[in-house]
Amino acid sequence: xxxxxxxxxxxxxxxxxxxxxxxxxxxxxxxxxxxxxxxxxxxxxxxxxxxxxxxxxxxxxxxxxxxxxxxxxxxxxxxxxxxxxxxxxxxxxxxxxxxxxxxxxxxxxxxxxxxxxxxxx
Amino acid sequence: xxxxxxxxxxxxxxxxxxxxxxxxxxxxxxxxxxxxxxxxxxxxxxxxxxxxxxxxxxxxxxxxxxxxxxxxxxxxxxxxxxxxxxxxxxxxxxxxxxxxxxxxxxxxxxxxxxxxxxxxx
DNA sequence: CACAGGTACTAGACTAAACAAGGTACCTGT
DNA sequence: ACAGGTACCTTGTTTAGTCTAGTACCTGTG
Numbered sequence: 001x002x003x004x005x006x007x008x009x010x011x012x013x014x015x016x017x018x019x020x021x022x023x024x025x026x027x028x029x030x031x032x033x034x035x036x037x038x039x040x041x042x043x044x045x046x047x048x049x050x051x052x053x054x055x056x057x058x059x060x061x062x063x064x065x066x067x068x069x070x071x072x073x074x075x076x077x078x079x080x081x082x083x084x085x086x087x088x089x090x091x092x093x094x095x096x097x098x099x100x101x102x103x104x105x106x107x108x109x110x111x112x113x114x115x116x117x118x119x120x121x
Numbered sequence: 122x123x124x125x126x127x128x129x130x131x132x133x134x135x136x137x138x139x140x141x142x143x144x145x146x147x148x149x150x151x152x153x154x155x156x157x158x159x160x161x162x163x164x165x166x167x168x169x170x171x172x173x174x175x176x177x178x179x180x181x182x183x184x185x186x187x188x189x190x191x192x193x194x195x196x197x198x199x200x201x202x203x204x205x206x207x208x209x210x211x212x213x214x215x216x217x218x219x220x221x222x223x224x225x226x227x228x229x230x231x232x233x234x235x236x237x238x239x240x241x242x
Numbered sequence: 243c244a245c246a247g248g249t250a251c252t253a254g255a256c257t258a259a260a261c262a263a264g265g266t267a268c269c270t271g272t
Numbered sequence: 273a274c275a276g277g278t279a280c281c282t283t284g285t286t287t288a289g290t291c292t293a294g295t296a297c298c299t300g301t302g
Contacts, residue, residue, distance in 0.1 A: 006215045007260050008287065012129030013223055014260080024232045030279050040222035048260055050281060055259085072278030073268040085231070092227045094127045099220055101161035102134055106213045110206070111145045128289055129258065135289075151250050169289055171251065176288080193249030194297040 005043075014052050015061075016091040019084055022062060028075035029053055053078060061087050126164075135173050136182075137212040138162075140205055143183060149196035150174055174199060182208050 021027060021035055029050055036044045056062045061084035066074045080088065142148060142156055150171055157165045177183045182205035187195045201209065 006133050006212060008133030009215055009219050011132040011259055011288085012127050013219070016227060017223065020226055020231065028279080029281095039226060040218075045261060046280085047262065047264095047282090050279095051259080051261095054281085069269085069278080071269065073266095073280070075279070088231055091127060092231070094130055095223065095227055097161075098130050098134070099224060102138065102216065103220060105141055105160060106137060106216055110141065110209055110213070132259085132288055149250080166290065167251085168291065168293095172253090172289075175252085190249075190298085192298065194251070194295095196250070 010041075010048075012091075013095065014048070015056060016088055016095060018049070018052060018056065018078075019061065019080055019088040020092070022078050022080050023085065023088060026077050026079045028067075028077050030075070032078075056084070059087075060084075131162075131165075131169075133212070134216065135169070136177060137209055137216060139170070139173060139177065139199075140182065140201055140209040141213070143199050143201050144206065144209060147198050147200045149188075149198045151196070153199075177205070180204075180208075 017036070018032060021032060027035065029046070032053070033044060033046050033049050036049065053062070057064060057078070060081060062078045063081050064079075065077050067077055069075050138157065139153060142153060148156065151167070153174070154165060154167045154170050157170065174183070178185060178199070181202060183199045184202050185197050185199050188198055190196050
């Protein structure tokens, strides 16, 4: 369902992304799904985001609080803990290092495909 | 064991990387490990690369041939198939799209300390 | 000749994480 | 009451990188 149709690529990226969004502004799950879609992850499923948030909470990277809403059930707001900020810094570094390695390679034009034995007619 | 100590980030990246290296030059497993280390993936384990190659072969993205070696056991040389070239183009596109979404976010400085609690609408 | 060390590949169990599908429940407007 | 949007959670499946261990070949040295 994602416009980027390789789920594997997202792995390891979603957590820092969520932490970054939460560092920018406290937010709740449903809203985070929308914010992720807004920045381009149009196909992200809520079944992907909620477990990721639960993971972050379990690991102590975010703290939560419930806030009643006028438009539906209570919202669970997340914000990074000190640990979360540290993790964000670290994983951002990891991501940037990786792109510095990978992008220069993949961005370069693919080497020409060796010419198959030409059968002409 | 990787200098980038988040294994998850590599997921989905290794295959295109291998295909790219093989498009550049036919190569065998052991050499590919060294080439990956050379471009910066210093911590990559051979136990990671061989299964990835087996996967590519099983999926028909690469073809192989055995060549005797003077310095050890026979080497299994890999080269991309037509399918492999197609997959390379596609997954390179996926990677570049993802970095275009993620990098502009993560590269931006992390927003400072907690904003006041969001008021609900 | 034995054996150490580099070369080269393979196999199996483990793990993390995205995703699909399904479910619960709240709230507003008709 | 009920439809539709809001909001959250859980379970099972699949993919793929990692760890560990093992096999086996080859050259050089004592």
